[in-house]
Each structure stands twice: as C-alpha cells, then as structure tokens.
Amino acid sequence: MEAAMRERAQAEARAEAEMEARQRAEAEARARAEAEMAQREMAQREMAMAEPAIMAGPTASGACIDSAGYGSSFDCVDLFFGTNRNEEPSEAGQVLFGGRAAGKSTLGVVTVTVPIERLNMPGSPVKKLSNANQSVTMADRDEYFAIWGWDEQDPTSFRRLVGAELAAATEYENSALVFVHGFNVTFRSAAFRAAQMKFDMDYDGPTFFFSWPANGSTLEYLSDQDDADISVAPLTDFLQLVRESVGEDTKIYLVAHSMGTRLAAQAINRLSLIEGDDEPFFERSLFAAGDLDRELFRRWIEPARGLVGELTIYTSSDDKAVSFSRFLRTPGFGSSGGEDVKSRIGLIDQNLGPSIFDEAMTIDITDVNTGILSNFFGVNHADYVESEVTIADLEALLRGGAFMPEARNGNFVRQCYNGRPYWKYIKGGGAPDNSCVLPF
Structure with a gap:
C-alpha cells in the first residue's frame, strides 16, 4: 500500500x-x-x-507609409500622373523623366515626401534640393520636398487605384484635382507643385498632374512652346482617362499655370469636338499666370465654354515671367503699340488693362505677396499657390463654396475697366466699384 x-x-x-x-x-x-x-x-x-535614396522601382511608392518609423518628420503624398516625356531615371531616384517627347504616354503613381513643418506654412515656397541628381537622406526629407518612388500603371490598374482613393476620401468627397504645369518645369518640379497643393489644402481626393516635356530651362522658351503644342493630344487622352477613372458623378477641378494654360485651352477645345459642350467636363477651372494670347484664349475656349465650368483667371501686373513672354512676342521687342501687342491673359497690360471675358472671374493678385524680396527680387510667377491668400482661395473653390470672388475672400474687391468688372486683391479690403454690371 x-x-x-x-x-x-x-x-x-x-x-x-x-x-x-x-x-x-x-x-x-x-x-x-x-x-x-x-x-x-x-x-x-x-x-x-x-538609406541615402529610394530607387524608383515597381514597389517603391508603396513602401512610403509614414515617417514615424524612420525618426523623421515628413508625410507621403501619392499623385496620379500622365506624361509624354521620355523616361530618364537617375541613380538617386529624383529624376524620373527627361525633357524630350517620347512618342507615347506613361501613366503612373509617384510618391512625394513633404516636410511636416509645412502644416504651419500653407502657401509658402516649395523647398527642394538644388541638385536633382544628388542622393536624398531621411534628414533631407524633413526639410525638402523629394521623390520617394514611382510605379508605372496600365490604364486598368490606374483606374482601380484612382477608384480606391476616391472611395476613401472624406474631406473632399466626389472630387478630383487636375494640374497642368507651365514652361521651365521638370517632371520633378511638377510633382512637387501638385504635392504642395494637395498637402496645403489637406486634399484627400485623387490628385492628377499631366507633365509635358518642358525642358526646365529659361533658355528653352521657344522649344517649350513647341513641346506644349505637340502635347495637346496626349493631354486630351489623359483627361478622358481621368473622367473614366473617377466616373460621371465626380467633380473635376482644373488648375492650369503659365504655358500650361495654352496647352489646357487647346485640349479643352479638342474635347468639345469629341464630346460636345452640353455638360461641364470640369466643375471649376483656374487659369493662373496664363502665358496665352487673349485672342487665342477666345478662339479655343469660347466654342468649348460649356466644358470649363466656373472659370477663374488669376492675372497680375508684376509677373516678370509672363511680362518677358509678352516682350519676346511683341514686334520691336515690346515697343509696338496698338493691336500688335501680344497681350497675355496672365498679365495686366498698360494699354489694354486686365483680361476680362464673359462668364469668367478675373482676379488681379498682384499684391498677394508684398514683401521686399517679392517686390524687388521675385519673379512672382508662382503667386497662384505661393501665398496664403491664393492657396486659401483654391481650397475654397475645391470645397464647392460660393463662386463670386468677394464671397470667397473679402479682400477681393470689385473694380471696373471700360465698363466691365474684375476683382483686385486689396489687403484690408476696400469699397467696391459697382458701376459696371455683371455680365452673367
């Protein structure tokens, strides 16, 4: 037992x-x-x-999630793009496309890292490393805009990714933004500008940009105009793909800048021949610092007016880039008067005044930046987004608020020129001139 x-x-x-x-x-x-x-x-x-740089590759953009895991302070901004540039990647991953027309278009998603410090500085200038071929460190990303990577897409995957971002949007529902850049802009700079707009407005709808083969040099002005003109068909195709991707019920907003207004106006005219102009293609359009002859604007836009939606034109008397374009184009290098003056829609002409068109809101933004550096050293060609005033106005347009300029900003004061209305930014506001009747 x-x-x-x-x-x-x-x-x-x-x-x-x-x-x-x-x-x-x-x-x-x-x-x-x-x-x-x-x-x-x-x-x-x-x-x-x-890692000194993130190489462009098939999974590069998907790797950028947030900066917390890297001990850094930047955000990742995804952008949808179309381009007819030649592919020309650099070892540092910051140059993706060159300045020559490729004969074909490329679709893709590019990811840009944006310094978080911009949260307190909307509308401030974009800071980027001066050498596009140098490697980018994580510390650099805290201070400068930089490319993280990109993925090429076919039309089917492009539409699928656009649909996913559109469905996830909560701040700007059923909304899409399209940006067309101007002269002297590289693919990298165009991506940075689109990222700046998306970040500064906290825009969560899909953001698109079309990058045509501008050379990124002030010495290549005439070449860039040719490149813009041969890009009309590729841009038209891209805009149609954007519409297919977002669906008929989504509101598309267009921002065209500088020589990009020339390209956009021709593409819109071509769209009107394809689709008619009974229904707006764009909900609202902004033509900023337009390097486009007034008569060409009328010729291209008036037959397609129904596609443009509510139209705003930013103009200025102190845009040195557009002023130089006028100088080059006018006989006698700017000395010719009368009808020989090649007036641009983005420049207030001393003889012809501001560009005023029926059913368009022309706003003189000369004084949105009045600092000494801007007045004496600045080109003032990027004021359409490098100002708290204009970036707030663009946000108001995209949020679908009131369209009349004085309702968007009390400092947009109505003026009259030859009996026709336009608006001028006057800090602190002022008495409006109501002597001219609104033609709409």
Whole structure:
C-alpha cells in the first residue's frame, strides 16, 4: 500500500517536473523569437535610416507609409500622373523623366515626401534640393520636398487605384484635382507643385498632374512652346482617362499655370469636338499666370465654354515671367503699340488693362505677396499657390463654396475697366466699384 502511494507520488512529481520543463522551454522559445523579431525590426529601421535614396522601382511608392518609423518628420503624398516625356531615371531616384517627347504616354503613381513643418506654412515656397541628381537622406526629407518612388500603371490598374482613393476620401468627397504645369518645369518640379497643393489644402481626393516635356530651362522658351503644342493630344487622352477613372458623378477641378494654360485651352477645345459642350467636363477651372494670347484664349475656349465650368483667371501686373513672354512676342521687342501687342491673359497690360471675358472671374493678385524680396527680387510667377491668400482661395473653390470672388475672400474687391468688372486683391479690403454690371 505504502509502496503504491510512493510510486504515485513520484509519478506526479515527474509529470510536474516535465510540465515545468516544457513551460520553460516554450517561454525561452518565445523569448528568442521576440528577440529575433526585435533585432530584425531594428535592422530594418537602421537600414531605412541609413538609406541615402529610394530607387524608383515597381514597389517603391508603396513602401512610403509614414515617417514615424524612420525618426523623421515628413508625410507621403501619392499623385496620379500622365506624361509624354521620355523616361530618364537617375541613380538617386529624383529624376524620373527627361525633357524630350517620347512618342507615347506613361501613366503612373509617384510618391512625394513633404516636410511636416509645412502644416504651419500653407502657401509658402516649395523647398527642394538644388541638385536633382544628388542622393536624398531621411534628414533631407524633413526639410525638402523629394521623390520617394514611382510605379508605372496600365490604364486598368490606374483606374482601380484612382477608384480606391476616391472611395476613401472624406474631406473632399466626389472630387478630383487636375494640374497642368507651365514652361521651365521638370517632371520633378511638377510633382512637387501638385504635392504642395494637395498637402496645403489637406486634399484627400485623387490628385492628377499631366507633365509635358518642358525642358526646365529659361533658355528653352521657344522649344517649350513647341513641346506644349505637340502635347495637346496626349493631354486630351489623359483627361478622358481621368473622367473614366473617377466616373460621371465626380467633380473635376482644373488648375492650369503659365504655358500650361495654352496647352489646357487647346485640349479643352479638342474635347468639345469629341464630346460636345452640353455638360461641364470640369466643375471649376483656374487659369493662373496664363502665358496665352487673349485672342487665342477666345478662339479655343469660347466654342468649348460649356466644358470649363466656373472659370477663374488669376492675372497680375508684376509677373516678370509672363511680362518677358509678352516682350519676346511683341514686334520691336515690346515697343509696338496698338493691336500688335501680344497681350497675355496672365498679365495686366498698360494699354489694354486686365483680361476680362464673359462668364469668367478675373482676379488681379498682384499684391498677394508684398514683401521686399517679392517686390524687388521675385519673379512672382508662382503667386497662384505661393501665398496664403491664393492657396486659401483654391481650397475654397475645391470645397464647392460660393463662386463670386468677394464671397470667397473679402479682400477681393470689385473694380471696373471700360465698363466691365474684375476683382483686385486689396489687403484690408476696400469699397467696391459697382458701376459696371455683371455680365452673367
């Protein structure tokens, strides 16, 4: 009896010891696994911190999630693009396309990192590394706009990704933004500008930009105009794809800048021949600092007026880039008067006044930046987004608020020129001139 009890006790003790041994082994295995996982995560974090640049590749844009894991302060901004530029990637991953027409178009998604410090500086100038071919460190991304990576897409995957971002939007529902850049702009700079607009407005709808093969040099002005004109068909195709991607019920907003207004106006005219102009293609359009002859604007836009939607024109008397364009084009290098003056829609002409068109809101934004650097050293060609005033106005347009300029900003004061109304930004406001009747 006693022997049986001793054997039972010994068996229970052995079983208990074996269970404790198994538990210790399992605990040690878990600890080793957790330690190995922690080491892998640390190694990945250190690798990311040490990586001087993210190479463009098929999964590059998807890797940019947020900056917290890198100990940095930047946000990732995804943009949809179309371009007819030649592909010309650099080792540093910051130059993706060159300045020559490729003979075909490329679709894709490009990811731009934007310094978080911009949260307190909407409308401030875009800071970028001066050398586009140098590698970008994580510390650089805290201070400068930079390319993270890009993915080429076919039309089917492009439409699918657009649909996903459109469905996820909560701040700007059923809304899409299209940007067409101007002269002397590289693909990289166009991406940065589109990212700036999206970031500064906290815009969560899909943002598109079309990058035509501008050369990125002030010495290539005439070449850039040719490149803009041969890009009309590719832009038209891209706009049709944008509409297919977002659906008929989504409101598309257009921002065209500088020589991009020339390209956009021709593409809109071509769209009217394809689709008619009974229904607006764009909900609202902004033509900013337009390097476009007034008569060409009328010729291209008036037959297609129904597609443009509610139209705003930003003009200025101090845009040195558009002023130089007028100088180059006018006989006698700007000295010719009368009808020979090649007036631009983005420049207030001393003889012809501001460009005023029926059913368009022309706003003189000369004084939105009045600092010494702007007045004496600035070109003032980017005031359409490099000002708290204009970036807030663009946001108001995209949020679908009132369209009349004085309702968008009390400092947009109505003026009259030859009996026709336009608006001028006057800091602090002023008395409107109501002597001219609104033609709409």
